[in-house]
Amino acid sequence: xxxxxxxxxxxxxxxxxxxxxxxxxxxxxxxxxxxxxxxxxxxxxxxxxxxxxxxxxxxxxxxxxxxxxxxxxxxxxxxxxxxxxxxxxxxxxxxxxxxxxxxxxxxxxxxxxxxxxxxxxxxxxxxxxxxxxxxxxxxxxxxxxxxxxxxxxxxxxxxxxxxxxxxxxxxxxxxxxxxxxxxxxxxxxxxxxxxxxxxxxxxxxxxxxxxxxxxxxxxxxxxxxxxxxxxxxxxxxxxxxxxxxxxxxxxxxxxxxxxxxxxxxxxxxxxxxxxxxxxxxxxxxxxxxxxxxxxxxxxxxxxxxxxxxxxxxxxxxxxxxxxxxxxxxxxxxxxxxxxxxxxxxxxxxxxxxxxxxxxxxxxxxxxxxxxxxxxxxxxxxxxxxxxxxxxxxxxxxxxxxxxxxxxxxxxxxxxxxxxxxxxxxxxxxxxxxxxxxxxxxxxxxxxxxxxxxxxxxxxxxxxxxxxxxxxxxxxxxxxxxxxx
Ligand SMILES: [Ca+2]
Ligand SMILES: [Ca+2]
Ligand SMILES: [Ca+2]
Numbered sequence: 001x002x003x004x005x006x007x008x009x010x011x012x013x014x015x016x017x018x019x020x021x022x023x024x025x026x027x028x029x030x031x032x033x034x035x036x037x038x039x040x041x042x043x044x045x046x047x048x049x050x051x052x053x054x055x056x057x058x059x060x061x062x063x064x065x066x067x068x069x070x071x072x073x074x075x076x077x078x079x080x081x082x083x084x085x086x087x088x089x090x091x092x093x094x095x096x097x098x099x100x101x102x103x104x105x106x107x108x109x110x111x112x113x114x115x116x117x118x119x120x121x122x123x124x125x126x127x128x129x130x131x132x133x134x135x136x137x138x139x140x141x142x143x144x145x146x147x148x149x150x151x152x153x154x155x156x157x158x159x160x161x162x163x164x165x166x167x168x169x170x171x172x173x174x175x176x177x178x179x180x181x182x183x184x185x186x187x188x189x190x191x192x193x194x195x196x197x198x199x200x201x202x203x204x205x206x207x208x209x210x211x212x213x214x215x216x217x218x219x220x221x222x223x224x225x226x227x228x229x230x231x232x233x234x235x236x237x238x239x240x241x242x243x244x245x246x247x248x249x250x251x252x253x254x255x256x257x258x259x260x261x262x263x264x265x266x267x268x269x270x271x272x273x274x275x276x277x278x279x280x281x282x283x284x285x286x287x288x289x290x291x292x293x294x295x296x297x298x299x300x301x302x303x304x305x306x307x308x309x310x311x312x313x314x315x316x317x318x319x320x321x322x323x324x325x326x327x328x329x330x331x332x333x334x335x336x337x338x339x340x341x342x343x344x345x346x347x348x349x350x351x352x353x354x355x356x357x358x359x360x361x362x363x364x365x366x367x368x369x370x371x372x373x374x375x376x377x378x379x380x381x382x383x384x385x386x387x388x389x390x391x392x393x394x395x396x397x398x399x400x401x402x403x404x405x406x407x408x409x410x411x412x413x414x415x416x417x418x419x420x421x422x423x424x425x426x427x428x429x430x431x432x433x434x435x436x437x438x439x440x441x442x443x444x445x446x447x448x449x450x451x452x453x454x455x456x457x458x459x460x461x462x463x464x465x466x467x468x469x470x471x472x473x474x475x476x477x478x479x480x481x482x483x484x
Contacts (some may be wrong), residue, residue, distance in 0.1 A: 032075040033063040038088045043069075060088055060119075064096045064104075073101035073137070077108035078117060085144075085172055087118040094124065097132040104131075106142025107164060115142045115166055122147035122177055129154045130179065136160065136187075145179065146170050152179035152206065158187040162201060163194055168242065169205035171234050182206040182230075182242065185253075186218040193227040195264035202229045204240035210272065211246070214253035214281070221254045226265035229295060231272035231303065236295025239271025246272040246303065248279075251312055255283035261323040266290060270301035276331070280312040280340075287316070287324040292331040292355070300330030300354065307331040307355065309364075310379075314344040316472070325349045325433070328359070335359040335429060338379040345380055346472035348413055348436075352429035353421065359429025360466070360476045367427040367476060373445045374404040383469055385478035386412050391463040393483045396453040398463060400437075406445040411468045412437045414453055415477070419460035422480035429477055430464050432457075457483050 033051040041053030043062035046069035051058035060076070067074040080086045086109065098104070106117045119130050129151040131140060141163040145152040152167040167182045182203040183192060192211060193199050203210040210230045214220050229236050230246040246269040249256045258277060259267050267289045269276040276291040290297050291307045307328040308317060317336060318325050328335040328350055335355040338345050352359035362368050362379045370384040386402040398414055414437075415430020422428035435454040439447040457463060462480035 030073055030075070031067070031070055032077060033066055034058060035060050035063050035076060035078045036080060038080060038086055040090065040092055061095060064098060064102070067102050068096060068099045071100070073103065075103040075105060077105050080109060080117070083111040085112070085116050085118060087120055089120045089123050091123045094128045095131065097134050098138055099134050101135055101137045103139045104141070105139070109142070114164055115144050117142065118144040118146065118170055120147050120177070121149065133157050133160050139163070141165065144170050146177040148179045150180045151184045152181065153183045155183065155185045155190050156187055159189050160187070161191045161194070163199040165201045166234060167201060167203045167206070168210070169240055178205050178207045178243070180206065181208050181212050181215070182210045183212070184215055185211065185213045185220055185223050186216065188220045189222040190224070192223070192225045193267070195227055195262065200227050200229060202232070202234045204229065204231050204233065204242060204271070206242045208242070208244045209248045210242040212248045212250070213256060214250040215248065217252060219252050219254070223253070224257045225267060226257070226260055228267045230267060230269045231276070232268060232270050232295065232301055236268050239301050241271050241273045241304070243273050245274040245276065245278045247277045249281045249284050251280040253281040256281060256285070258284070258286045259288040259326070261288055261321070263288070268293070268295045270294065270303060272303045274303070274305045275307065275309045276303040277308045279310050279315055282313045284313065284315040285319070286326060287319050289326045291326055291328045293327055293329050297327055302330040302332050304332050306333030306335070306337055306357070308336045310336070310338045310340070310343050310345050312340040312343055315346070317345060317347045318350040320348045322349065325351060327351045329353045329355060331355045333357050334361045334364070337361045337364040339364045341378050343379045344471060344473050346468060347466070347474040348411065348468060349433045351431050351433070353417060353431040355429060358423060358425065358427060358476065360474070362476055367425060370403060372403065373406060380473040380475070381469070383467055383473050383475040385475040386465040386467050387478055388463055388465055388481040391457070391481050391483040393457055393459045393461070396456055398451045398453060400451060400465065401446070401448045402439065402441070402467060403445050404441055404467065404469070406441055406443050409438065409440045409470050410447070412439055412451070412465050413468070414451065414463065414465045416457040416483070417462040417464070417480070419462065419482070422462040422464070426479050427477060428462065428464060428480050459483055
């Protein structure tokens with residue numbers, strides 16, 4: 001290049017910069033920082049747009065410091081040397097709290113099977129969390145997060161997405177390295193998981209709860225837990241218990257969605273040491289999940305103290321359509337237990353089977369007998385259940401006597417279970433929904449009649465039913481009647 005060419009090049013370059021308004025610094029640009037070292041050094045000059053320690057390497061710590069210092073949303077990717085698992089072991093201080101919007105993308109690491117970047121707190125003294133999201137709209141994906149004595153991930157902001165992580169275990173390491181809590185959520189409208197296998201977190205082996213929402217206060221609303229395995233191995237075939245429950249929604253949370261209406265957002269919440277799900281909050285929806293089964297829905301990985309425990313608030317478990325039905329099976333204990341005198345829980349069209357105790361227990365002390373005119377107060381108003389007096393497999397006609405409050409509308413849902421699988425108490429559980437009847441009681445609180453089921457059932461199968469009142473409060477299952 002001669003001098004004239006150089007001069008012409010400089011003039012053209014300056015013109016282009018002037019015309020396009022390219023920034024002369026990185027103050028508002030979206031910057032991608034590439035982590036190339038598993039070491040821990042600090043960024044030498046946060047805010048200069050460059051991730052570099054004084055020695056010139058880009059560590060995760062330096063990258064977060066740089067991204068926090070740069071205004072605007074930034075991305076951190078990984079290009080760590082070598083193949084296989086990469087362990088970032090934090091020993092000096094916890095990683096910086098994420099305070100500016102960040103896409104932290106562990107799936108970007110070449111030459112590995114996601115997740116392959118371990119964020120380990122095993123060598124860090126004190127009570128610490130792995131990643132703390134203080135800002136909104138962050139994405140964290142593709143990490144193995146283990147050995148943090150407090151939270152694996154703490155979400156204090158809103159609108160964050162956490163996907164494709166293993167939280168609480170490292171399946172390649174023979175020594176289990178739990179976190180205290182897998183994920184704690186204190187903000188709103190966060191998404192844990194998503195639709196499909198690529199978004200799935202496996203949240204298992206943590207010392208306490210897999211996902212705890214509003215455990216330490218706050219008023220988080222609208223959080224979504226979708227498509228995860230919680231309490232199982234990464235292939236969903238065996239238990240890898242969280243030491244307490246899989247998911248706990250504390251009372252100051254609201255409108256939490258666990259699952260949804262498609263197979264892709266189904267959570268498998270199984271194998272936990274307490275219940276699969278505990279909720280004390282208003283507006284909890286539990287839909288389309290497998291609770292106590294393996295990921296195939298074809299065998300047992302039961303939760304040790306029952307499937308679901310509702311201690312207060314109101315919840316929808318199921319929803320009246322096939323797509324929102326949960327499978328609640330193989331749990332040691334109740335399928336769903338409801339305590340707390342103000343609890344209001346709608347449970348329609350779920351599949352309950354092979355739980356060791358009642359499918360649904362209002363009051364958590366066994367079957368609650370029907371009372372005349374149903375005035376009793378308690379969980380779900382101790383809603384009376386229907387009494388089936390006959391069930392004819394040939395005609396699908398089921399005869400019912402139902403006594404509850406006078407002059408009120410109810411939805412009666414009918415279920416079949418294979419022969420001899422009703423609970424030993426005979427107040428059992430229903431595996432397959434076979435139909436619904438909308439009925440209204442008379443002035444004496446009585447409705448009696450026959451219902452023709454939508455789906456057939458076999459001679460000898462156990463037929464049972466629930467009643468749901470106009471406020472959406474569902475009864476226990478009535479006594480099983482063997483079909484003739
Ligand atoms: Ca820097
Ligand atoms: Ca930033
Ligand atoms: Ca009652």
